[in-house]
Amino acid sequence: MSLVNVVSNGRRTLAARNAQLWADVRDAVRAVPRDYTSGSLGRAVLLLAVPMVLEMGMQSVFSVVDVYFVGRLGPEAVAVLGLSDSLIALVFAVSIGLSMGATAMVARRVGEGSPERASSAAVQAIAGGCAASLVIGVAGVVWASDLLVLLGATPELAASGRTFTAIMLGGCVTVTLLFMINGIFRGAGDPVLAMRALWLANLVNIVLDPILIFGLGPVPAFGLEGAAIATTVGRGLGVAYQLRALTSGNGRVTIDWRRARIETETMLRLLRVSGIGILQYLVGTASFVGLIRILAPFGDTVLAGYTVAVRIIIFVLLPVWGVGNAAATLVGQNLGAGQPDRAERAVWFTARLNTVLLGIVGVIFVVFARPIVGLLATDPEVVALAAACLRVVACSYVFWGFGLVTVLAFNGAGDTTTPTWINFFVYWVVQLPLAWTLAGPAGLGPNGVFVTVAVCQTLMAAVGVLAFRRGGWKKRVL
Secondary structure, three states: OOHHHHHHHHHHHHHHHHHHHHHHHHHHOOOOOOOOOOOOHHHHHHHHHHHHHHHHHHHHHHHHHHHHHHHHHOHHHHHHHHHHHHHHHHHHHHHHHHHHHHHHHHHHHHHHOOHHHHHHHHHHHHHHHHHHHHHHHHHHHHOHHHHHHHOOOOHHHHHHHHHHHHHHHHOHHHHHHHHHHHHHHHHHOOHHHHHHHHHHHHHHHHHHHHHHHHOEOOEOOOOHHHHHHHHHHHHHHHHHHHHHHHHHOOOOOOOOOOOOOOOHHHHHHHHHHHHHHHHHHHHHHHHHHHHHHHHHHHOHHHHHHHHHHHHHHHHHHHHHHHHHHHHHHHHHHHHHOOOHHHHHHHHHHHHHHHHHHHHHHHHHHHHHHHHHHHOOOOOHHHHHHHHHHHHHHHOOHHHHHHHHHHHHHHHHOOOOHHHHHHHHHHHHHHHHHHHHHHHOOOOOOHHHHHHHHHHHHHHHHHHHHHHHHOOHHHHOOO
């Protein structure tokens, strides 16, 4: 064969591969049920990960849109946003913990070929989420100011942020159901429906944010409270779309509300998995709240800088989280299909992919921290502190891929206990004491907190990989 023919054949092969890749990407964003327990593992990851990354990518945009517009109101408003984020993070912990159990159970039932049992698990999950959000919402409205003071806010800051916090916590049912039902969609292998729901919610928020914060025509300027209203309305519309999708029969899980009922055995099994999952995220969230409490005495500017940096960090981590969610779905469905080895291969594949992606982003953040932060903040002191935080934390990004994916893989298998202990060890035994020591007695101030976050995320990756290699998750019964 001549050199010309070799080159020509190579070009045709490359063109064919590129055409197949783009065809797979197009298929990934179409709501077509697929079997993820057979065929190419790389293609299965791609088909699941693309809509999940797009879903979490929009959530990333949401996380920076609020701080972008609220930042125009001044450092005090951003400080309120940061303190309220700590409280909303507790809602997220409950919501993600509940959705974790729903994802694991639905994925296992779908892998077993039992759509009726998957639908039953979905009903129990939604009922549990509504009950939990009712309790949190009432408490948040009644004690909004007290909660802000508890986190270290001054009486003046707590007074100015009370209404914003009350709206956010009072509407937390939209947060819970948005996470919960998207967890059901992901477990069923319908990530496109989850993507569409979150895109709708966040697009509405993006449109309403500037209108309600600054006013437009007959619409008055609500200031900081406008951001809370926009967020709650957007999430509410996203939930409405989810409920419609669940009853339309377009996905793998369909609910007929006329026949839906509480099944005690299924509910208890779900709560057992979800309860530990909630504890898992409460451990991590409480540590985040603890870091905010350690930073609060350094002033509103420090809190504002940390809030901006965290939003940027989340902006990148959420899409990567989407790739990890693909691994969780594959683990659950393949365990249900009796293929634990395929489940394990999916985890290592996605972990390596995430490590490469985060390594590239980490370098970008280290080099361009200040101009990136400058897109969201204008106060020079806030920009300087946020850039310092971003650079330090980004140095650990290359390790986050394995830590994030292994934890999500445990959850996908229904083993929420192991990552709970990992979180407890890393965040409470190591992170909080180390952050307090470095920020206070060691004299590093806020930089001590930033260094601690980077160290502990690296530790999380090491512990997560060691625990995952033991393989106990393969024997988890749901």
